[in-house]
Structures are given as structure tokens and as C-alpha cells.
Amino acid sequence: MRDLEKAFWGKITASVTHEIKNTYAIIQESSGLLSDLLTLQPEGSLIHKEKFQRVLDTINNQVNRGVILATRLNQFAHSMDEPWTEVKMADLLELAVSLLQRLVRRREIELKAATPEADLSIRSNPFRLLLILDSVIERLPEVLKPGGQIVLQSSPAPEGLAILLEVQGPKQAGWEGFLEQFFPSLKDFLEAVGAELAISSPPTPEGVILTIKTSGE
């Protein structure tokens, strides 16, 4: 996608998700007001009071769910704001998990982000990093069996930092070769952010490691 197209898509999506949150805010306050009014009803004066409260709780739960989804979509849209910016690894991995876990869960694989050991950040292109992570994560369920896990973890590396996409659980034979053959298709994106993909094998945890150089700009 060209920069102008990305900026356009990002701007409109960010604006609409903000408006969605405004709508949720009005629904939440309206259901909250109904809940307040219910609380004020004398005991026994309203036959279906408990049912009303249950429905209001459902509305609140769904509002909270919708807000989280809108917030994530908003963050994704803002990842297109600036081609190069300071990217906090904990935020990036959390966003990647929340955006992509539905896609891998359909294949009975769990996607998680490990708690970072330190506050790691790097000047890079968050949209492209997400695209690379998505491309790799979508392939990983093909080498894992249902019940497996993908765990994302960032760590310092000699020239920048690294993101390990660890695959936990039984794997298909020859999984390393299967994944490696797909790496060249991401060549342009990797070069654009000064990154490399490699297989991580024992004694390090098994999976794929994405190394990002500090001077990728």
C-alpha cells in the first residue's frame, strides 16, 4: 500500500473508531442511568427487577467488549500515522496478540505475549512490523498441532532487538524447512525495516526469531 493510501485508510479508520467509542459511551451512560433508577426502586415494587438488571449487565459487558475491539482497531489505524516512530515492544506485542488471536484460535492454537523483562523500544515502522508478525503468525499454526501455543517475547539483541515467536507443543516433522521457505516472500518488508527472520532451534526455544536493527530507517 502506498504511503498516501495508508495515511488515508489510517485517518478514516481512526476517526470512525473514535466515533464508535462515543456511541458506546452514550449506551453505557444510558444503561448506567437505568441501573441507577432500578437501584432506587423499593424492594418488591418491580416484578422483573432481576431480569432488568441482568439485561443491563449484558449490555455493559458487550459495551466493554466493543470498546476493547474499537481501541485495538484505533491503535492499529494510528500505527500508520508516522512511517518511523518510537515503538514500545510491550505495546506492539500486546496489540499484535489482540488483533491476531482470533485468527489462530480458529485453528485451536493460543497466541500470547510474554511479560517483557524490561521496557524495550526501538525506532521503527510499527505498521510494517505488525505486517511481518502477522505473516509469520498466520503460518505457525500449520506446523503446530491443536492445543499448541505461540508466545511472543522481545529481548535486546546486539544491533537492536529481537522478537521470538516461540512455538510450544508438538510440531510437525520438518517444521523448520517449511517455515524457512516462506521467509523470502517477506524480503521487501524485512529490508524496509532493517530486519531479518531466522529459525530458532535448541538450545534456544523453538520458533522463529525476528531481529530488528536500530539503524533500519
Next chain:
Amino acid sequence: MSKFKILLVDDEEEFVRTLGERLEMRGMGPDTAFTGEQALQKIAEEEPDIMILDIKMPGIDGMEVLRRVRKAYPRIQVIMLTAHGTDKDEEEAKRLGAFAYLRKPVDLELLTKTIRGAAKRLEALSMASAFAEAGDVETAKKIMDEAKGRVK
């Protein structure tokens, strides 16, 4: 709490109406404004103690209202409440002197707790001002430092 005047400013009229009613049920009934211009006019007519202020509004937006209020009425404690919040907006609002920055939809408990925090800050300001006028600058400074620590 009722001794403090609250002004709720947001261009979403249904939001203002419902949130206003809920605050009123908790003894924090606000006056309301639906644009930045209306808010500035109400402030000039009857200075509120605490403002709950949206950012994105037609005409004068919330950030500009905050800028003008902090310059002309520094005593007013401004709580930003917005659905359009970005980290940059939050940094800017805090740099301009907003008391707090909350995102919509907001948990009412959090909002009322923040309003109470703003009220305590105002009480501390009044007390500190009295000590300062009496020449006890050190006690005035101590009160303000404690108030800042308490509301963070």
C-alpha cells in the same frame, strides 16, 4: 461535594444529559455546555470550580478551551474526558495543566473519584493560599505538595 460547581462540556447532547443525571444522583449535578464557545461564556458568567471537558468539538475545541481556562482561570480544575484520545493528546493536555485525562466510555466510579480528587486539590489550594497570605510560605508549599501526591 455540592459546594463545588461543576461544568460538563461535550457536543454529544445525549451523553451530557445521561451523565449529568447520573452525577446529579451522586450529589455532583453539573451545569452543561455543548460547545467550546458556550463553555467559555458560562465560565465568564459563573466561574465553575471543576470542568469536565471533551476535546473534539465543533468550533473552539477542548484543547483550546483548556489553554484559555488555564491562562485566565488557573483555579479551575479541568478533567479531560474524550473518545478521541491519543497518547499525544494526553501528553499535551497534561502539559497545559489538565488535572486528569480520562477516556470514554469512562467508569463512573473513576470519574466521581477524579472529581473528588479535583475538589480536594481546590480545598488544598484555598488552604495554601490562606497560609501564604499569612506569610507562612513553607506550610503553603507543603500543603500543595501533599495535594499533588494525593491525587496522582
